[in-house]
Amino acid sequence: MARVVFTGNFRHLVGEDAEADIPASNVRDLLNRLGERYPALAPHLDEGIALAIDGEIHQDALFSPVGPDSEVYLMPKIAGG
């Protein structure tokens, strides 16, 4: 079970939960399950998000692996100048 932590405004979309344990082997699984569990979050998972998987930032990467004990932060997407 990956431990998912919601940062920023994603917290507002998941009700009281700041964190959730989600079984997933990769980002796509994780996002699908998050969308099922938090319908309000679902529309935001398509664009504009980044995941920090064990500290490493992944953006637009559906098949990045998620480990059984991974800590995953759901954050806004980052760009730059």
Place this chain on the structure above:
Amino acid sequence: MAKAHVTTTVNGDPVEFLCDAEQTLLDVLRDELYLTGSKEGCGSGDCGACSVIVDDRLVCACLMLGVEAEGHSIETIEGMANGDQLHPLQTKFLEHAALQCGVCTPGILVAAKSLLERNPDPTEIEVRYWLAGNLCRCTGYDKIVRAVLDTAQEMRGG
């Protein structure tokens, strides 16, 4: 208004062109003679990207009318290398990585050449003030100043 006929020397070659009275020397160089090495960064003499040498004086080509060039001699970045031999400043700018995007580089090289022709042994402060009219937004000027000082030393035979 008919165009004016102007006879000049550009990088040592006799050049004739036709231009409107309103056209700047920079317009003429870039749009009539296709010498696009001189850049337009501001059009008001504030950035130095269009620096050229007219009769041994460093000027902004955007602040001179094309018609004023009649009978004068103009040097641009395109005339700086001698055939396939780069000018020592050009070589040193490459060695020192004294450019990033490179758009200010032609103007800075022309300005630096003009400095070294007048003052073969400038101090850092003299280099900085001479080049104050050449804006560079990428480098913070450090490597540019070092490249000019190093070239000066090399050209003096040091």
Place this chain on the structure above:
Amino acid sequence: MAATSNGKANGATRWIGTRPVRPDGVDKVTGRARFGADVHLPNMLVGKVLRSPHAHARIRSIDASAALALPGVKTVITRDDFNDLSSEFVPAGEMLVNYRDVVRNVMAREKALFEGHPVAAVAAVSEKVAREALALIDVDYEVLPHVLDVVDAMAPDAPLLHEDMITAGVEPAPTKPSNIAKVVEFKLGDVAEGFAEADIVIEREFSTQPVHQGYIEPHSCIANYSEDGQAELWCTTQGHFVVRGHCAKLLGMDVSKLRVTASEIGGGFGGKTVVYLEPVALMLSRKSGQPVKMTMSREEVFRASGPAAGTRVWVKIGMTNEGRITAGEAVLKYQAGAFQGSPVQPGCMCAFAPYDLDHVKVVGYDVLVNRPKVAAYRAPGAPQSEFAVESVVDELAKRIGMDPVELRLKNAAKQGTKAAYGPTFGPVGLVETLEEAKAHEHYRAPLKQGQGRGVASGFWFNIGGETCATLNLGEDGTIALVAGTPDIGGSRASLCLQAAETLGVDVERIRPLIGDTSTLGYTFLTGGSRTAFASGMAVVEAGKDMIRQLCERAAKVWDIPVDAVEWADGEARPAGSNAGEFDPLSLADLARLAGKTGGPFVGRAQINAQGAGPSFGTHIVDVDVDRETGRVTIERYTVIQDAGTAVHPSYVEGQLQGGAVQGIGWALNEEYIYDDKGRLQNPGFLDYRIPVCSDVPMIDTVIVEVPNPTHPYGVRGVGETPIVPPMAAIANAVEDALGMRFMDLPMSPPRVLKALEDARIAEAA
């Protein structure tokens, strides 16, 4: 097959870390390099934009009939020529863009939202005729009240830029529209608890002015739209694939029908990640049936492109008497300009990033004002919030008499620290930069009478993203490297070095090219400090792809299994039991045999680079202040930054130096000055004062290398972090010199002198 690289992991590198002359260097010192405005096409027209003279006005009607009647005018376009687009967010340079807004930004629809907002454009046979035509276009405006300041724009009675704007991120959603597009919040722990643990709590409010990226090359492009619906576009941009996507969307084209070529780019710093002229030029070309060239004047660049957001930032930090920071809280209000999308989100995330904190709360507001839509500018959003935080941290250090570097070391984020914005840091180099600062001769050098010294640290994430690269092996064994990220400051050199290292060949044998949008797969732009990292990663992958092919071919030639071939030092060698059985086949040998053995070699990579390494820096600055005129002079400056691995150290140093000097301008003199009608008063380099050569000293650099484990050679990306620390470092140095803290930028002479005078008056009273 066992491809071994000579990378960091194996110890010594042959090419990484060397300083060859850049491959595009000669073109750039001879004037040969072609930038945006350096191209002329046969039958070309000149396009010019008519811009709103009002900061806020409803456009009742536009009559272009007189302009169209002028001989030499080929076409005029207005809002009517662009289809309206619905709200749809896509990634661009900075966060996301909404096409509904993009189409309005390139050509005003219902309203002009800032002075300089395009309202029409004309294509004519010459610049002169085009200018005359602009004067003949009759626009009927209903001038509306405008708002420029972020706090004013948040007031309940402020003039509304978008009458249907409902603030996002607030529950329950507001019922009334406002200029606040979005509220964002980042929380860690419980700040109330943290402040309760503190012995000292300091709160301060800061302001920063919008600043322009200040690239020397104005925006420029040539569009050539043909009657068969295909088009080519040449433009100066940080990302031609992004330009293609935006333009295709705005013109209703298939992306395959639009080929975009990136010219050499004369600076961008984030400002050339969006489209301004490009869709307009394409539309003019489509309507006129001729190529159209458009170039902004410097004045247009200032009035209608960039800038970085002006901000108000409130910060509160608690600390124990021993110097442990217990909590940090901040409220950030960022100007977005005329459309939503300020970088307030990254501003929030970066604010406390250099610190290992248990309790953080940052709230950010994205606020519309009647100014040009902000664009990315080096570490977008971070310099403003970190200026505030690093100033308060300095004050805290002074309060307990602790050295400010010590205080930072005591609280520094390091590997394993839960970043204030959430995730846990992997290997990062903040502590290393602070240790270097402490040990640096500059930090201990005596100051002259009246001078002051300041330090500050800074953080930026860096990014990866979609990236392609191709290596084409020529028949003589030399290589053409094709990348899709425009070279804005020497990246061709760093890509060639990474390819040379991977392939084990001389870097001189690799010639780089920035491919157009039809030669490579989609590649995200040059920005986010991603080029050396992500294009580098792609080049390394392409190199490995080629090595795999080369080894397969050698195996064929030798008639041995492919796993019995190894690649080392630029040649295929028989390995294992076959070692020494055959003479090695060099790259040139295999290239020569290519045709007879199965065809040419092309190494490719198409990746979505993940795991960009965050970058920290620490700056030290000495200032002198003329007490009678208020002028602040930078006497000495040192930049220390973690580069992960410096592929070409000269260009890494250049990034650090350039970023620092841009920061000096931001700190001391750069600002937009508007009149009471919302018209910009200083749209030129004369009165928008970027640093000139004589304003600054040499900028010393120290490159720290804490490798990024996700990149084969440890690259992090270096371009953005160096603009983060200067404002606070300089404010801290001025405080050290004068005993007076400046919380409003820029610290321009009138502002400094006024503070000195006020202090003298207060002292006398």
Place this chain on the structure above:
Amino acid sequence: MRYEAPETIEGAVKLLAGGGPRGRVLAGGTDLLVQLRASMIAPELVVDIKRIDETREIREEGGRLVIGAAVTGAELGEHAAAKAMWPGVVESAELIGSTQIQGRASLAGNLCNASPAADTVPALVAAAAQCRIAGPGGVRRLPVEEVCTGPGQLSLDDGEFVVAFEFPERPPHSADAYLRFIPRTEMDIAVVGAGVSLSFDDSGRCAAARVALGAVAPTVILVEEAGRALVGTECDDAALQNMAAAASAACRPIDDKRGTVEYRTKVAGVLATRAAKIAAQRAKGAR
């Protein structure tokens, strides 16, 4: 727009007198071309005076310096005699813009652009320089401070143009200095400018003093009270303080993008003091 480059004063006068109100004189062009480009002006005729010999010469006429209208800052800076006689005037010309601008910008252009912030004008006024003006009525002379009547406004008649600047004879123990304040070290328009010209008697007392300020009023101003505060003194600190107070008191500046009223007023006194110190130093070393 028509461009003409006459080779004689008479030729220029004839063109300008016939050109009507939309004829413009072109010397260095560093202001004119910027205004042309910004469409601030749209002259029908531009008369380039650089091919007239008198406008290009620096010479001494009976101990008095004469500088041609179109002489550039760079040329003036290289003229050892001019620099020795009027170091303040020369340094003011050398402060206009960048090296590139120096290669073109002229004294007359700087004056006739009629900006209150023109760098050379306070130095020329402090030096008591006169303009030699040619026109349909012949040649007349006008003190520099009387040429500009307001921002962009000149007292010259149609057909008139400045041919040269004439400087007074320089008594012994005299020198001038010019300082300006700009936010950067180069490339800016003066926020405040101060020109000071001093003459001392053999005993080291100030015999004559002229103090002129730029960018603190609609035109460059000659502050007679400031000069009087120095005359008869040894330019000691007390005298300089009085002079600075008089200088600040004479300011009638505006708030604009380059500075505030209070800033300009305060810094005018500071710069006048600093310039006076330099002039005094030079005068003591002179002759």
